[in-house]
Amino acid sequence: MKTILSGGKLLDKKNNYLFSELDILVQNGKIRKIGKNIEDSEAIVIDLKGKIISPGFIDIHVHCFPKNTAISSQPDDIGVKRGVTTIIDAGTAGAATIEIFYEEFIKKSRTRVYSNLNISSLGLRTLDELSEMKNIELNKIKEALKKYGDIIVGLKARASGSVVKENGVLPIKLGKEIAEEVNLPLVVHIGNAPPKVEDVLNFLGKGDVVTHCYNNKKNGLVREGKVISEVFSAQKRGVYFDIGHGSESFSLDIAKIAFENNFEADTISTDLYERNMATPVKSLETTINKMLYLGVDLKDCVEKVTNKPAEIFKLRELGELKVGYNGDLTIFDICDGNLELEDSVGKKIELKNYIKTEYVFIKDELIKV
Ligand code: ZN
Numbered sequence: 381m382k383t384i385l386s387g388g389k390l391l392d393k394k395n396n397y398l399f400s401e402l403d404i405l406v407q408n409g410k411i412r413k414i415g416k417n418i419e420d421s422e423a424i425v426i427d428l429k430g431k432i433i434s435p436g437f438i439d440i441h442v443h444c445f446p447k448n449t450a451i452s453s454q455p456d457d458i459g460v461k462r463g464v465t466t467i468i469d470a471g472t473a474g475a476a477t478i479e480i481f482y483e484e485f486i487k488k489s490r491t492r493v494y495s496n497l498n499i500s501s502l503g504l505r506t507l508d509e510l511s512e513m514k515n516i517e518l519n520k521i522k523e524a525l526k527k528y529g530d531i532i533v534g535l536k537a538r539a540s541g542s543v544v545k546e547n548g549v550l551p552i553k554l555g556k557e558i559a560e561e562v563n564l565p566l567v568v569h570i571g572n573a574p575p576k577v578e579d580v581l582n583f584l585g586k587g588d589v590v591t592h593c594y595n596n597k598k599n600g601l602v603r604e605g606k607v608i609s610e611v612f613s614a615q616k617r618g619v620y621f622d623i624g625h626g627s628e629s630f631s632l633d634i635a636k637i638a639f640e641n642n643f644e645a646d647t648i649s650t651d652l653y654e655r656n657m658a659t660p661v662k663s664l665e666t667t668i669n670k671m672l673y674l675g676v677d678l679k680d681c682v683e684k685v686t687n688k689p690a691e692i693f694k695l696r697e698l699g700e701l702k703v704g705y706n707g708d709l710t711i712f713d714i715c716d717g718n719l720e721l722e723d724s725v726g727k728k729i730e731l732k733n734y735i736k737t738e739y740v741f742i743k744d745e746l747i748k749v
């Protein structure tokens with residue numbers, strides 16, 4: 381199966397495509413050629429004149445395991461149907477439930493699905509998953525990794541008072557020890573204390589990820605107009621910061637202050653699940669549009685949903701327009717008009733320029749968004 385995606389403008393900072401008018405030849409799911417006026421008599425040609433083509437978008441924070449869990453949607457409802465070709469489930473599954481997640485959802489999805497495995501064995505069956513230390517089971521995590529090592533790209537732990545109850549920072553400390561032992565990044569959700577966010581950050585090191593970085597909670601990373609100093613020392617150690625918009629974790633005002641203080645998130649993600657799909661999160665595209673509103677350049681936004689997540693989670697052959705890589709593409713327009721958006725704390729904005737995803741291309745198939 382051969383397809384030529386013709387006439388689009390390629391956007392991929394890492395490979396120096398900055399709205400470059402080039403064709404892409406995809407054969408059996410892989411990029412075979414990128415160049416001017418590619419011809420191949422056996423190929424199907426799809427005319428994408430005027431559209432922007434980027435590597436398939438990657439959303440590193442979603443919940444897509446809708447079976448006996450507190451929050452989730454079907455993977456494709458969050459993925460390909462919203463312009464995203466790869467999603468990483470943020471700890472909805474744990475070591476005791478990853479098998480069901482794999483067999484009933486991951487295997488059957490058109491979207492590529494990876495897992496940041498919850499350090500609590502039951503994942504998000506309930507929302508106080510780290511209130512019992514005995515649910516953090518190293519041997520079970522190791523077993524899961526033996527079987528699903530290709531799917532599990534990190535470990536996930538939530539550092540909120542409602543999650544850890546009396547355990548404070550202990551689950552994060554143990555989570556970090558386990559992540560080091562199994563050589564995976566630890567992705568940490570930050571929220572209300574305890575534990576104090578400073579204590580959480582101090583456990584994290586190279587390759588770890590903090591999600592919900594622009595929440596406006598008292599225990600957040602921006603306080604009284606300033607970014608706390610622990611953020612910059614964490615960045616120096618190689619810790620990444622992720623947006624993880626969610627129902628209550630993204631404030632436009634906090635993000636603006638963060639930018640003014642040179643604290644820019646490494647990745648853009650949604651924390652999508654059924655209850656925030658209508659509003660305020662909607663889609664990865666919508667979260668990107670909020671970043672555009674705040675002044676982040678489009679090529680940098682695209683980098684934060686393609687090159688960067690692929691690098692952080694070592695997603696092989698994804699996130700770049702490159703020969704030999706998977707032919708996963710997101711195809712979108714830049715629109716003029718009026719688009720009203722809302723953050724997680726009720727602030728409304730209106731955009732004059734925004735992106736709108738039209739199609740994804742994945743596994744040789746063009747899917748209308
Ligand atoms: Zn969270």
Ligand code: ZN
Pocket residue numbers: 441442443470626651
């Ligand atoms: Zn989440």
